[in-house]
Amino acid sequence: MSTDLRDLYQEIILDHSRKPHNSGHLDEATCEAQGNNPLCGDRISVYVKLDGDRIQDAMFEARGCAISVASASMMTDMIKGMTVDDAKAAHARFLELITDDDPPQLADDDQLAALIGVRDFPTRIKCATLPWQTFSAALDGGADEVTTE
């Protein structure tokens, strides 16, 4: 496998896509939103349970590619226990990491590091960002479906 392909499909990504964490409906969700990539038909629902301004629990249901499912799995792992502001900051940092020309430095143990390979696959960036966009929409009320287009 070529190097950049291995960067994209790292073992951790494949693991998350095969056995996603936090997959399923969250009955006690206090907010939720739906996301859609009309170009490929991928769909995701993100459920969040807030306790004050803290994210007590987060789950998702997705029909999508390895990148979007792994991204959703890692995202829900990461945001659980965060405050809303910290989670929003994590979203902003994730976008910077995979889309900015001059991305911020990563710590070795950074939970977002696994998905940085997607930078080299411009057609796949939306797969990685859709879960985060949908999460963000859930926090904002989730009235309209999020779309990548």
Next chain:
Amino acid sequence: MNVINGGYPIDEIRKDFPILSEQVHGKPLVYLDNGASAHKPSTVIEQIKRTYETGYANVHRGVHHLSQIATDAMENARRKTQDLLNAADEKEIIFVRGATEGINLVASSWGRANLKEGDEIILSVLEHHSNIVPWQIVAEQTGAIVKVVPIGDDGTFLMEDYKKLLSDRTKMVAVTHVSNALGTVVPVTDVIRLAHEQGAVVLLDGCQAVPHISVDVQALDVDFYVFSGHKLYGPSGIGILYGKEALLELMPPYQGGGEMIDRVTFEKTTYAELPFKFEAGTPHIAGIIALGSAIDYVTGIGFDAITAHEHDLLEYATERLQSMNTIDILGTAPEKAAILSFNIEDVHPHDVGTILDHSGIAVRTGHHCAQPVMDRFDVAATVRASFGLYNTHDEVDALIEGVRKVQEIFA
């Protein structure tokens, strides 16, 4: 070039397409996305250049030399299209932007003039969105009802269900000639005959048929036929609507503007004769002329040879894929053309597409603008390899190798 004796001249054909010698991610390009858009032979590319360098001006207007040259070249392309489809008259050939515009033209112009509440439009599950949405729009405007012919588990058009849907309420039957998502060839001769017995009009979407098989609109007795130039090795932005003269004559204009008028006053405007009534505005002049070159190119090879070559590739690719584990082929109708849709178990088509791309292999992944087909098979998307006249058995082997690599990564 003519195929006379012996084999298909694949080496010569490949040399005619400059892009085929490009590399993608350091690998030779293996282009299997012809169903989305086909590449252009040098004759088409050169023709576009030559038009702008030596023969370009606006058409049907100027009295000057260049305008006359451009007009003649454009009308020559119309006659080539007439011959390609075996239309009875060149005025039955309308230049549009693409098949999508052709269908919208018929839905809007013919539909609004002929459909009323309770009338029925029959489509099939196989349709591309461009042969669904224009009919939904006109149905909403007129009160007509859209009915849908189902397909079998192998992707065949279910003729018995079609017969049950047909009635004297049926006014339009709009179906694809060849399915873009599955490759199914629809038995259009029977579809047309049965529709005509009920007094209905038939439109065929020929986008995936015209590049692969010989089409004779008079033998089919079809009322409207559309296709896009860019899938026939011509430029994008140019397409064809064929319509029977008697029908086109009775239809109101689709768009108003220059070129389509006879005389304009603020009291009353009279419209131009066919085909110009439907060609408002300055057309894609160089594109139309180059489409003529594309038609010369494919007819030079001949449809007997093209169909046989592509059929051979499709059979070979189908056999090789079928012999692999964890592969699900969607669309196994007995009659198919040039399209192979499949999924690899537990791997999303987008991941397949990205990995194949890294081997230089271009396939389409997604719903192929045919979401009802995806819903029918309960999948979000498929991987689609679609063949053209320049593809080879070696390229099929490369695809198979690529699929193996995907299976390894996701094992």
